[in-house]
Amino acid sequence: xxxxxxxxxxxxxxxxxxxxxxxxxxxxxxxxxxxxxxxxxxxxxxxxxxxxxxxxxxxxxxxxxxxxxxxxxxxxxxxxxxxxxxxxxxxxxxxxxxxxxxxxxxxxxxxxxxxxxxxxxxxxxxxxxxxxxxxxxxxxxxxxxxxxxxxxxxxxxxxxxxxxxxxxxxxxxxxxxxxxxxxxxxxxxxxxxxxxxxxxxxxxxxxxxxxxxxxxxxxxxxxxxxxxxxxxxxxxxxxxxxxxxxxxxxxxxxxxxxxxxxxxxxxxxxxxxxxxxxxxxxxxxxxxxxxxxxxxxxxxxxxxxxxxxxxxxxxxxxxxxxxxxxxxxxxxxxxxxxxxxxxxxxxxxxxxxxxxxxxxxxxxxxxxxxxxxxxxxxxxxxxxxxxxxxxxxxxxxxxxxxxxxxxxxxxxxxxxxxxxxxxxxxxxxxxxxxxxxxxxxxxxxxxxxxxxxxxxxxxxxxxxxxxxxxxxxxxxxxxxxxxxxxxxxxxxxxxxxxxxxxxxxxxxxxxxxx
Amino acid sequence: xxxxxxxxxxxxxxxxxxxxxxxxxxxxxxxxxxxxxxxxxxxxxxxxxxxxxxxxxxxxxxxxxxxxxxxxxxxxxxxxxxxxxxxxxxxxxxxxxxxxxxxxxxxxxxxxxxxxxxxxxxxxxxxxxxxxxxxxxxxxxxxxxxxxxxxxxxxxxxxxxxxxxxxxxxxxxxxxxxxxxxxxxxxxxxxxxxxxxxxxxxxxxxxxxxxxxxxxxxxxxxxxxxxxxxxxxxxxxxxxxxxxxxxxxxxxxxxxxxxxxxxxxxxxxxxxxxxxxxxxxxxxxxxxxxxxxxxxxxxxxxxxxxxxxxxxxxxxxxxxxxxxxxxxxxxxxxxxxxxxxxxxxxxxxxxxxxxxxxxxxxxxxxxxxxxxxxxxxxxxxxxxxx
Numbered sequence: 001x002x003x004x005x006x007x008x009x010x011x012x013x014x015x016x017x018x019x020x021x022x023x024x025x026x027x028x029x030x031x032x033x034x035x036x037x038x039x040x041x042x043x044x045x046x047x048x049x050x051x052x053x054x055x056x057x058x059x060x061x062x063x064x065x066x067x068x069x070x071x072x073x074x075x076x077x078x079x080x081x082x083x084x085x086x087x088x089x090x091x092x093x094x095x096x097x098x099x100x101x102x103x104x105x106x107x108x109x110x111x112x113x114x115x116x117x118x119x120x121x122x123x124x125x126x127x128x129x130x131x132x133x134x135x136x137x138x139x140x141x142x143x144x145x146x147x148x149x150x151x152x153x154x155x156x157x158x159x160x161x162x163x164x165x166x167x168x169x170x171x172x173x174x175x176x177x178x179x180x181x182x183x184x185x186x187x188x189x190x191x192x193x194x195x196x197x198x199x200x201x202x203x204x205x206x207x208x209x210x211x212x213x214x215x216x217x218x219x220x221x222x223x224x225x226x227x228x229x230x231x232x233x234x235x236x237x238x239x240x241x242x243x244x245x246x247x248x249x250x251x252x253x254x255x256x257x258x259x260x261x262x263x264x265x266x267x268x269x270x271x272x273x274x275x276x277x278x279x280x281x282x283x284x285x286x287x288x289x290x291x292x293x294x295x296x297x298x299x300x301x302x303x304x305x306x307x308x309x310x311x312x313x314x315x316x317x318x319x320x321x322x323x324x325x326x327x328x329x330x331x332x333x334x335x336x337x338x339x340x341x342x343x344x345x346x347x348x349x350x351x352x353x354x355x356x357x358x359x360x361x362x363x364x365x366x367x368x369x370x371x372x373x374x375x376x377x378x379x380x381x382x383x384x385x386x387x388x389x390x391x392x393x394x395x396x397x398x399x400x401x402x403x404x405x406x407x408x409x410x411x412x413x414x415x416x417x418x419x420x421x422x423x424x425x426x427x428x429x430x431x432x433x434x435x436x437x438x439x440x441x442x443x444x445x446x447x448x449x450x451x452x453x454x455x456x457x458x459x460x461x462x463x464x465x466x467x468x469x470x471x472x473x474x475x476x477x478x479x480x481x482x483x484x485x486x487x488x489x490x491x492x493x494x495x496x497x498x499x500x501x502x503x504x505x506x507x508x509x510x511x512x513x514x
Numbered sequence: 515x516x517x518x519x520x521x522x523x524x525x526x527x528x529x530x531x532x533x534x535x536x537x538x539x540x541x542x543x544x545x546x547x548x549x550x551x552x553x554x555x556x557x558x559x560x561x562x563x564x565x566x567x568x569x570x571x572x573x574x575x576x577x578x579x580x581x582x583x584x585x586x587x588x589x590x591x592x593x594x595x596x597x598x599x600x601x602x603x604x605x606x607x608x609x610x611x612x613x614x615x616x617x618x619x620x621x622x623x624x625x626x627x628x629x630x631x632x633x634x635x636x637x638x639x640x641x642x643x644x645x646x647x648x649x650x651x652x653x654x655x656x657x658x659x660x661x662x663x664x665x666x667x668x669x670x671x672x673x674x675x676x677x678x679x680x681x682x683x684x685x686x687x688x689x690x691x692x693x694x695x696x697x698x699x700x701x702x703x704x705x706x707x708x709x710x711x712x713x714x715x716x717x718x719x720x721x722x723x724x725x726x727x728x729x730x731x732x733x734x735x736x737x738x739x740x741x742x743x744x745x746x747x748x749x750x751x752x753x754x755x756x757x758x759x760x761x762x763x764x765x766x767x768x769x770x771x772x773x774x775x776x777x778x779x780x781x782x783x784x785x786x787x788x789x790x791x792x793x794x795x796x797x798x799x800x801x802x803x804x805x806x807x808x809x810x811x812x813x814x815x816x817x818x819x820x821x822x823x824x825x826x827x828x829x830x831x832x833x834x835x836x837x838x839x840x841x842x843x844x845x846x847x848x849x850x851x852x853x854x855x856x857x858x859x860x861x862x863x864x865x866x867x868x869x870x871x872x873x874x875x876x877x878x879x880x881x882x883x884x885x886x887x888x889x890x891x892x893x894x895x896x897x898x899x900x
Contacts, residue, residue: 327537331614331642335673338545338615342568345540352539436537445525 547672704851
């Protein structure tokens with residue numbers, strides 16, 4: 001018979017199959033044997049056996065080397081125990097250790113052996129005492145080395161530059177420093193049967209809708225997975241729909257962005273070991289929003305929003321429009337442009353569709369190579385890509401110059417909205433194919449299906465197209481246009497329904513006043 | 515399952531309802547830039563198509579040496595109908611002819627005299643022909659000869675002709691008519707068709723004058739100045755130059771640059787119950803040039819005199835055009851009948867068939883012109899040569 005996950009796990013940490021939570025043994029020798037068995041062949045496992053100074057009680061301190069700060073451990077735990085010179089006046093050894101000996105600030109009592117093992121593997125030191133059926137968990141985790149840096153993926157020219165790191169505590173502190181409020185809740189969950197990764201849910205009580213928090217918890221509880229090595233693993237489990245063409249969960253590496261999302265009533269999910277933080281619910285309009293939109297000149301921000309939206313449209317529609325017009329609707333091209341295009345296409349052996357398909361695939365290959373290649377050979381790829389493939393294809397008469405322009409423009413435009421880059425690449429193909437089958441009509445059909453699909457989507461109960469469909473007029477202030485901060489009177493209504501939605505009552509400073 | 519079914523039905527309906535089925539690549543098209551329609555002596559229709567080679571037309575000497583090559587070919591074919599001739603043309607041309615890019619249709623004089631209704635039917639019925647392309651009549655030459663004309667300034671003769679027609683229309687010496695306008699004028703009651711003419715002059719073509727039609731048949735021509743008179747009556751002159759005598763030295767000229775014209779017509783009834791018309795033409799212009807230097811007159815007097823002669827000149831041209839249409843061609847291209855129709859539909863019904871033959875030639879038409887000369891350019895007087 002095949003063993004279930006749980007059985008394997010139990011066998012692994014040395015327990016019988018029926019009793020999952022066994023008490024900690026009174027005998028220190030038994031504990032020692034058990035630990036040695038559980039952590040056999042773990043060269044980084046350390047078990048330090050000492051006696052309490054005057055009392056002669058044996059204790060074991062168990063931890064993983066490198067995972068804990070050894071200096072703090074020696075100073076606050078080992079030293080005081082060995083050098084303890086008082087006596088044991090009407091106190092148990094445990095009480096004595098807790099109140100008089102160990103000077104570490106984070107200390108917790110554990111009662112089951114399984115808990116102690118969990119604590120050791122998550123980087124704490126555990127102290128077992130001879131003759132007692134309890135143990136201490138001492139928080140002496142060594143801090144991570146990577147500093148807080150600007151994330152490469154989200155570059156801003158203005159505003160905060162900090163980015164999340166791989167360390168969970170650093171990340172929660174980065175958020176806590178921005179939202180100094182006890183209402184900012186950080187709920188901890190452990191995920192991953194084998195990896196036991198720390199996950200936290202962050203939200204602001206009083207802003208977030210409770211149903212959303214409950215839904216996130218419910219979905220995370222459902223996850224049974226070997227390991228959570230990145231938040232992306234969770235993303236796939238909790239997102240709505242089996243085949244999401246569009247991103248359904250927000251990703252960010254910037255604490256200021258995540259903090260802003262929390263203030264709008266969203267829930268953030270942070271996993272230890274990933275600098276990317278997830279935010280839910282995720283709406284399509286968020287793909288066009290960036291932090292800088294809210295700084296300074298709001299009219300320019302609005303212009304950029306619209307530009308970004310237009311660029312996304314160009315990136316998915318332009319090659320298809322080119323193919324549709326040159327192969328079906330030549331009539332609508334202005335005469336002079338028509339001559340130019342006809343001249344450029346003369347002698348090209350492929351149809352416009354084949355040509356467009358080839359060029360788009362080439363572009364995808366170049367862009368993938370650009371991301372994956374080692375930095376040192378970047379120059380070579382861009383030269384080969386831009387000059388050799390583009391210029392040479394045109395002069396060899398394999399591709400026409402207008403098409404190279406069209407594909408290049410569509411490609412560049414797709415980089416302007418990074419969250420929709422992958423979506424755009426797929427849609428570009430689909431719409432191109434429909435355009436070749438039915439011309440502009442095909443593009444129309446594809447667009448209708450696309451819009452229907454989008455209107456049908458929901459993210460954690462919130463319609464994906466909010467605030468356009470369903471229309472929330474109050475939320476339009478931060479959609480394709482951005483109104484100044486002082487005019488954003490309410491938090492997003494769709495996300496904070498039933499809670500306090502007042503965001504600002506400020507006014508712009510004007511000389512005239514009122 | 516039900517949803518999938520519904521989805522498939524929706525897609526099915528969308529796909530079958532309407533669509534453009536003909537996916538043709540640009541390289542599979544012969545790009546036509548002009549059409550010519552002629553009547554052969556045995557009564558058949560000869561259709562000529564001007565096909566450009568896009569790379570030649572585009573190159574313009576860019577690729578070195580290509581500059582001297584002819585950028586187009588003219589292919590003609592004779593058959594009983596226009597469509598027939600075009601269809602059979604595929605035996606002479608490798609790719610299907612793409613009509614939509616055609617810029618101009620040239621109708622040969624003989625064909626025009628026989629009536630153009632039959633030719634227009636195809637061009638209007640076919641979904642590929644552009645309603646925006648111009649129509650013009652060739653005077654004294656066949657349409658094919660006009661199409662074969664090469665121009666030094668452009669490698670696309672069709673587009674060159676179109677631009678020239680549009681420019682000359684603004685001067686008032688000819689009339690630019692789009693295919694759709696031709697169809698509209700043909701179908702309009704109380705107004706006869708007229709359109710621009712093209713003729714061969716030396717080594718190039720010249721567009722000036724108007725071809726006058728009665729019903730769909732060509733009956734005669736208006737010379738450039740009569741044409742301008744016609745255009746003044748219609749209020750279609752956009753920018754032209756009127757040369758009038760200098761009031762100080764009658765042998766010298768003053769050029770008036772007309773910039774804005776409008777015209778109004780009023781229907782009146784004479785005592786014996788016949789319609790008569792008053793055409794009011796309003797013109798605004800500047801002094802564009804003045805020969806003859808200084809004189810003794812005051813500026814205001816000069817202005818007054820120039821305005822007066824400007825009025826007279828426009829009136830003379832307008833009346834020339836009107837009289838010629840009335841007396842010689844008996845064709846109401848000015849659309850006076852339309853006004854009668856609008857004002858008295860019942861009366862019109864009774865005279866409709868006799869309008870061009872009996873009524874129009876005899877109606878009284880008065881022309882009143884009101885010119886305004888606003889500016890005199892950068893100079894207020896000619897420079898004094900000393």
